Amino acid sequence: MGELIAGITGEKSMHILDWIVVLCYFGTIVSMGVYFSKRQKTTGQYYTGGRSMPAWAVGISILATLISSITFLAYPGAGFEGKWILLVQGLMVPIVLVCLIWIIVPMYRNIIGISTYEFFDKRFGYGARLYSSIAFSLAHFIKMGTVFYLLSMALASMTGVSTYNVILVLGIIVILYTLLGGIEGVVWCEVIQGFLLMGGGLICIAVLLFRPAGGPVNVISTAWENKKFFFGPYDMDLTKLTFIVMALNGIFYALQKYGTDQTIVQRFLVAKSDKAAEKAALIGVLLCVPVWTLFMFIGTCLWSYYHITDIQLPAQVLEKADRVFPYFIMDQLPIGVTGLILAALMSAALSSLDADLNCLSAVIVEDYYHKARPNSTDKQRLVLGKIIVVVCGISAMLIASAYVVFSDKGVLGTVFGLYAIVSGGIAGLFVLGFFTTRTNRKGCYVGIIACIIFTAWAFVTKQGYITLPWTLRIPWTEYTFKLNFTHHKYMLGVYSHLVLFFVAYIASFFFKADKDLTGLTFYGWRKTHKKVAEVAKEL
Numbered sequence: 001m002g003e004l005i006a007g008i009t010g011e012k013s014m015h016i017l018d019w020i021v022v023l024c025y026f027g028t029i030v031s032m033g034v035y036f037s038k039r040q041k042t043t044g045q046y047y048t049g050g051r052s053m054p055a056w057a058v059g060i061s062i063l064a065t066l067i068s069s070i071t072f073l074a075y076p077g078a079g080f081e082g083k084w085i086l087l088v089q090g091l092m093v094p095i096v097l098v099c100l101i102w103i104i105v106p107m108y109r110n111i112i113g114i115s116t117y118e119f120f121d122k123r124f125g126y127g128a129r130l131y132s133s134i135a136f137s138l139a140h141f142i143k144m145g146t147v148f149y150l151l152s153m154a155l156a157s158m159t160g161v162s163t164y165n166v167i168l169v170l171g172i173i174v175i176l177y178t179l180l181g182g183i184e185g186v187v188w189c190e191v192i193q194g195f196l197l198m199g200g201g202l203i204c205i206a207v208l209l210f211r212p213a214g215g216p217v218n219v220i221s222t223a224w225e226n227k228k229f230f231f232g233p234y235d236m237d238l239t240k241l242t243f244i245v246m247a248l249n250g251i252f253y254a255l256q257k258y259g260t261d262q263t264i265v266q267r268f269l270v271a272k273s274d275k276a277a278e279k280a281a282l283i284g285v286l287l288c289v290p291v292w293t294l295f296m297f298i299g300t301c302l303w304s305y306y307h308i309t310d311i312q313l314p315a316q317v318l319e320k321a322d323r324v325f326p327y328f329i330m331d332q333l334p335i336g337v338t339g340l341i342l343a344a345l346m347s348a349a350l351s352s353l354d355a356d357l358n359c360l361s362a363v364i365v366e367d368y369y370h371k372a373r374p375n376s377t378d379k380q381r382l383v384l385g386k387i388i389v390v391v392c393g394i395s396a397m398l399i400a401s402a403y404v405v406f407s408d409k410g411v412l413g414t415v416f417g418l419y420a421i422v423s424g425g426i427a428g429l430f431v432l433g434f435f436t437t438r439t440n441r442k443g444c445y446v447g448i449i450a451c452i453i454f455t456a457w458a459f460v461t462k463q464g465y466i467t468l469p470w471t472l473r474i475p476w477t478e479y480t481f482k483l484n485f486t487h488h489k490y491m492l493g494v495y496s497h498l499v500l501f502f503v504a505y506i507a508s509f510f511f512k513a514d515k516d517l518t519g520l521t522f523y524g525w526r527k528t529h530k531k532v533a534e535v536a537k538e539l
Contacts, residue, residue, distance in 0.1 A: 014159050018339030025196070025343040026173055029189045029350070033177025036185040043381050046182035047114045047362045048269045053184070055276040057191050059283025062267050064190035064351035066257075066288050067197060068147050071295055072348040073154055077322035079299020082228035085246055090292040092250030094285050097258050101281045104258070104434070106274040107525050108265055115366035116265040123433040123520050124444040126371070131448055133367040135426050136262055140356045144392070145399025151349040152400060158330050158342070167400050170346065175393035178354045179386055183270055186354045193347035200344025201294045203337060204329075208301035212308040219304040226307075228300045238487045249490045252497050255427040258285075259434075262359040302328060353396070361388040424496030425451035431497075432504055434522050439504055442511040447504025454499045458485035458492050 040046045078086045112118040117136070121129035152166040177185055209216040223229065234243045258264050258281070267284070271277035302324050306313055311332075317323045329341050365385045370376065425448065432439045432447070460466045461484040468483040485492070518524040 014338070015335040017336045018342065021336060021339030022343050022346070025346070028192065030173060030177050032189045032192070033179070033181035033185040036181035036188070039184065040180070040182040040382075043114065043365065043378055043385060045184075046382055046385060047266065047358065049182070049184045049187065051270060052272055053187060053270045055271055055279040056283060057187055058267050058271050058277070058280035059287070060194040061187040061190040061355075062264060062280065062284025063287045063291065064194035064197065064347070065263050065267070065355040066284070066352075067194075067291055067348050068143075068352035070147065070150060071292065072197075072345050073150060073322055073325065075292060075295035076299035076302060076325035077320070079228070079296040079301075080303050080321040080324050082223075082226075082230045082300065082303070084229055084231050084296055084300075085241065085243060087292055087296050088231060088243055088246035089250035089253055090289055092247055093254040093258075094289060096251055096254035097281070097285045100255075100259070101278055101285070103522055103525060105268050105277045105281055107434070107522075108268050109274055109277060111520060112265075112269075113366070114266070114269070114362050116260060116262045117363065117367055119520070120429065120433060123517060124429075124439075125441045128429065128433075128441075128444055128448070129367060132260060132426055132429060133363050135424075136260075137360060137363060140263070140360055141392070141395065141399065144353055144356050144396035145403060147349050147352055148396055148400030149403040151346065153404070154326055154345065155342070158326050163404055164401060167397050167404075170350065171393055171397040171400075174350050174353045174357065175390055178357045178393070179389045183266065183358050186358050187267075187270060189354060190351045193351040196340075196344045196347045197351070198291060198294070200341045200347075201291070201298060204298055204333075204341065205294065205301065207333065208298065208305050212305055214308070218308060219301055222304040222307060223300045226303075228303055238491055241488055241490070245488050245490050248494045252427045252494050255430060256497075259430040260426050262363055263355045266359055266362065298325065353393075356396075357389050357392050360392045361385045364388050424455040424492070425500030426497070428497035428499070428501035428504075432501055433520070436505060437518050437521055437523060438513065439508045440511055440514040443506075443508025444504045446507035447500040447502075450503040451496050451500035455492065455496050458495070461485045462489060462492070 044050060075086065078084070108116070108119065111122065115133070117129045117133040120132050148167055148171070151170065152163045155161065155166045156163040177189060181189070209219050212219055231243055233240070236242070236244055238245060264284075268277045268281060271280050299321070305311075305328075306324075313324065313327065317327045329338060329345075333341060362385070365381050365388065369384055370381060373380075428447070428451070429444070432444065461468060471482050487495075519528075
């Protein structure tokens with residue numbers, strides 16, 4: 001995680017004009033939060049914006065939420081090395097979601113109030129709601145700390161400002177405008193951040209393509225001839241990072257992110273109507289892949305740029321490909337443009353962090369506090385929600401600071417592993433809830449327990465914490481399997497969903513069926529949708 005270190009700032013330092021651009025950006029987003037603060041009088045307004053926002057703004061907000069500083073830094077590094085295989089996961093998103101948006105968006109808008117995990121409560125009981133909401137909360141606490149950490153390390157190395165000061169300033173800013181503006185302030189800030197992010201990427205591409213001799217043709221052909229557009233390997237080996245591994249992982253990533261993640265589902269709720277929400281979801285989905293591709297392409301063009309121009313990269317920059325893009329920003333871009341790109345980098349992080357803060361607040365208030373105190377007033381829940389925004393923001397800052405201290409001591413790997421153990425299988429739970437009718441509450445819980453056990457086994461054997469010496473032979477065959485998890489770690493994100501789904505579905509046949517909940521499934525939605533269409537046709 002600590003790839004970006006001091007010493008990659010290039011020959012130039014931050015000019016006063018660059019600082020002015022960055023400060024103007026900060027002032028704009030804080031002003032947006034203040035502007036919308038007067039309207040945040042209820043939890044409905046604070047978390048769903050009164051369900052009144054235009055589709056295009058919500059769509060850009062979805063895009064900005066999905067693009068973090070990790071994309072801004074890691075994708076150009078991968079492109080520089082020619083590892084376009086990392087883009088394969090993103091390519092699966094529109095393939096999966098274009099087929100499902102028409103179902104999940106209107107269903108969620110009609111089934112839940114604020115929390116995504118209310119659906120799992122209605123479908124399988126509070127235990128399923130608790131499991132899925134805890135998984136979300138843990139994932140996004142870790143994500144917030146990671147995003148803060150990566151951004152602060154990058155900005156500190158690029159500007160010379162202390163890492164801890166960067167964490168402090170950015171933390172205060174994101175907490176302030178998220179606290180004041182609620183989801184409306186978050187969405188409109190993300191609109192600005194989304195356009196700034198795309199604009200910053202396009203400016204960098206223009207410099208990379210047109211500054212070297214021979215222009216775009218030479219830049220692209222040089223990269224192509226040196227095999228910098230590589231999506232492979234393409235073999236069917238699940239133990240290595242191959243095309244098929246990334247594709248399978250991407251399918252389940254799309255299901256989990258768009259079907260169960262509060263930061264996305266909450267965007268469905270803020271739109272004016274079902275049609276507007278569907279349009280917003282499509283905008284977000286269809287823009288994500290071009291933006292991910294843009295930043296991967298930046299990395300590939302960076303390789304050609306330095307190859308063609310013969311500009312020498314310092315040895316400490318060449319040690320890690322992730323360092324090349326920050327170095328380029330500080331060393332090769334004109335005064336003023338550097339500040340704009342730094343603002344775009346911060347936008348990539350803050351647009352992810354503000355969504356996490358608002359959504360974590362919504363989940364904690366609705367899934368825990370409101371459940372524990374059903375008679376609490378809306379005002380009490382709103383006050384608590386704002387307190388939670390502040391607490392979560394400070395916690396993320398502390399996690400990022402801890403990463404700075406412990407990043408080289410194996411702490412991050414352990415944290416991610418623990419998260420994987422307790423939060424696997426959520427996409428499988430989503431498919432069970434939406435697309436099966438026979439699965440019942442007790443079967444679901446058996447599936448969750450099986451998923452946790454499987455994930456724990458896979459993690460500890462994959463990491464080498466435990467090595468099992470035995471092999472398992474399939475009866476009446478010559479096939480044997482090691483009892484250690486040997487497939488690539490990304491496959492754990494595939495198998496956990498499958499284990500939960502199949503175990504829960506089969507186990508349900510051993511228990512008495514729940515009451516008829518077909519209305520909460522795809523089949524109930526299809527039946528209702530068909531009736532509405534018939535009535536409309538008669539009219």
